[in-house]
Amino acid sequence: xxxxxxxxxxxxxxxxxxxxxxxxxxxxxxxxxxxxxxxxxxxxxxxxxxxxxxxxxxxxxxxxxxxxxxxxxxxxxxxxxxxxxxxxxxxxxxxxxxxxxxxxxxxxxxxxxxxxxxxxxxxxxxxxxxxxxxxxxxxxxxxxxxxxxxxxxxxxxxxxxxxxxxxxxxxxxxxxxxxxxxxxxxxxxxxxxxxxxxxxxxxxxxxxxxxxxxxxxxxxxxxxxxxxxxxxxxxxxxxxxxxxxxxxxxxxxxxxxxxxxxxxxxxxxxxxxxxxxxxxxxxxxxxxxxxxxxxxxxxxxxxxxxxxxxxxxxxxxxxxxxxxxxxxxxxxxxxxxxxxxxxxxxxxxxxxxxxxxxxxxxxxxxxxxxxxxxxxxxxxxxxxxxx
Numbered sequence: 001x002x003x004x005x006x007x008x009x010x011x012x013x014x015x016x017x018x019x020x021x022x023x024x025x026x027x028x029x030x031x032x033x034x035x036x037x038x039x040x041x042x043x044x045x046x047x048x049x050x051x052x053x054x055x056x057x058x059x060x061x062x063x064x065x066x067x068x069x070x071x072x073x074x075x076x077x078x079x080x081x082x083x084x085x086x087x088x089x090x091x092x093x094x095x096x097x098x099x100x101x102x103x104x105x106x107x108x109x110x111x112x113x114x115x116x117x118x119x120x121x122x123x124x125x126x127x128x129x130x131x132x133x134x135x136x137x138x139x140x141x142x143x144x145x146x147x148x149x150x151x152x153x154x155x156x157x158x159x160x161x162x163x164x165x166x167x168x169x170x171x172x173x174x175x176x177x178x179x180x181x182x183x184x185x186x187x188x189x190x191x192x193x194x195x196x197x198x199x200x201x202x203x204x205x206x207x208x209x210x211x212x213x214x215x216x217x218x219x220x221x222x223x224x225x226x227x228x229x230x231x232x233x234x235x236x237x238x239x240x241x242x243x244x245x246x247x248x249x250x251x252x253x254x255x256x257x258x259x260x261x262x263x264x265x266x267x268x269x270x271x272x273x274x275x276x277x278x279x280x281x282x283x284x285x286x287x288x289x290x291x292x293x294x295x296x297x298x299x300x301x302x303x304x305x306x307x308x309x310x311x312x313x314x315x316x317x318x319x320x321x322x323x324x325x326x327x328x329x330x331x332x333x334x335x336x337x338x339x340x341x342x343x344x345x346x347x348x349x350x351x352x353x354x355x356x357x358x359x360x361x362x363x364x365x366x367x368x369x370x371x372x373x374x375x376x377x378x379x380x381x382x383x384x385x386x387x
Contacts, residue, residue, distance in 0.1 A: 008116075011135055012135045015132075016351055021038075023340055028344075031347055032382070034343075034347045035348055036371065037349055037367055037368070038349035038370075040237075040322045040369045042292070046239055046277070047285065047288055049284075050280050050281065053277070054273065054276070067269045067270070067275060069097075069263050070098065070260055070263075071096070071270055072279075076093035076096045079096050081282065082282045082286075083220060086210075086215065087217075087220040087221070088215065088220070089225075090225065092253075095226060095256065096248060097248070097251075097263065098247070098248055098269070099247040100267045100270055102232050102234035102236075102248075103247065104245075104267060105234075105247045105248060106133060106205065107262075108262050109203055110133060110134065111137070112255060112259050112262070114169070116137060116138030117166065118166050119142050119167045119168065120140075120167070120168060120171050121163070121171065122143055122171050123144045123154045123159075123173075124145060124146035124356070125146055125356035126171070127173050142164075143357055143358065148317055148327075151317065152181055153183060153184075154172060154187070154191060156194050159194065163198050168201065169200055170195050170203070171205070172188075172202070172205070174216065175208045175321045176320075178325055179323060180318060185217040188204070189217070192222075192229060202228055202229050205231075207234040207237065208322055209233070211237070232248075233250065234246065235247075235281060235282075238281065239277065241278075244277055245270070245271075297321070299368050300320065300368055302376050303376050307380050307383070311384065312380070312384050313384075314326050314364075314384075314387060315327045317363070323365060323368070325363060327363055328362060335353035335355075335363055336352040336354060338352070342383075345386070346383075346385070346386045348379065348383065350364045350366055351364065352365075
């Protein structure tokens with residue numbers, strides 16, 4: 001190329017899941033069949049009645065057209081209904097913007113909050129897309145340390161010490177991707193008021209929150225929740241619509257107003273077909289979501305019970321819903337080395353710990369979205385044999 005490239009983007013590592021997938025093509029023909037513990041997406045599809053609704057929508061020419069940037073009024077009203085049932089929330093439609101996946105919601109949040117040179121505090125281990133996006137924008141990620149005995153839960157005192165005049169947000173993910181750990185409501189409330197005290201945002205990514213049985217937290221019950229809280233949400237996992245990119249940004253109306261300037265110049269709006277699918281799910285699929293939540297919990301518990309039986313040198317550090325965070329037994333070897341060996345020799349696809357933040361080479365992330373009950377014992381057997 002005879003032109004220069006953005007140095008911020010050049011400094012960002014390649015998408016980790018794509019890297020792991022590239023190893024598969026290099027495997028020997030007689031290698032064991034793959035067991036996918038890599039990507040955290042549901043292995044089941046949407047319910048038949050939702051698919052039938054989408055088939056009908058495709059035949060309507062109106063489905064091919066733009067919607068308002070923030071989303072159709074009736075869909076945002078359905079979001080309000082769901083939040084009132086799930087969070088007992090005090091919300092209104094103008095506090096929501098429908099986005100092209102949670103990733104777009106996150107980018108909108110960061111672009112509204114930050115300029116190049118600003119800082120965002122992330123709790124280690126952190127979802128790899130977040131520092132990738134921040135780095136691309138010239139925003140400095142500041143990492144709150146991972147404490148293994150605390151399963152990666154954020155420590156308000158430790159986070160408070162990291163706040164500087166350049167800090168614009170505390171960024172948390174609950175349930176955590178990669179550990180599966182759910183931040184307790186009382187702790188989230190403490191962190192919310194810490195952010196409020198310092199006049200910065202608490203940005204809370206709750207992509208997997210529909211896989212938590214109890215009400216995830218009570219922040220949306222606060223009268224002025226939007227004074228400090230910005231929520232990033234996805235319903236792609238909730239309704240098995242990951243390819244439809246059903247994301248959402250929740251914040252103060254004035255914040256949403258600024259985000260819509262960016263959305264209009266990027267994607268304009270969430271696709272209408274996605275909004276129709278989302279509305280159907282929000283209004284009719286609470287029981288279906290609850291059944292899948294229970295199924296994933298059973299799957300997770302089966303895996304944990306097998307994995308923690310005596311004799312396994314891979315050690316479970318934290319887990320929940322879709323994920324397990326595991327310490328590998330190979331001192332002096334990076335997570336990438338171990339993950340590649342597991343893929344090539346044992347047919348186990350995992351993600352290396354270091355893609356979730358600095359100093360985490362001793363860990364692996366396992367995801368349960370693609371592993372059915374019958375494959376769990378085989379997967380754990382391969383871990384034991386690999387150590």
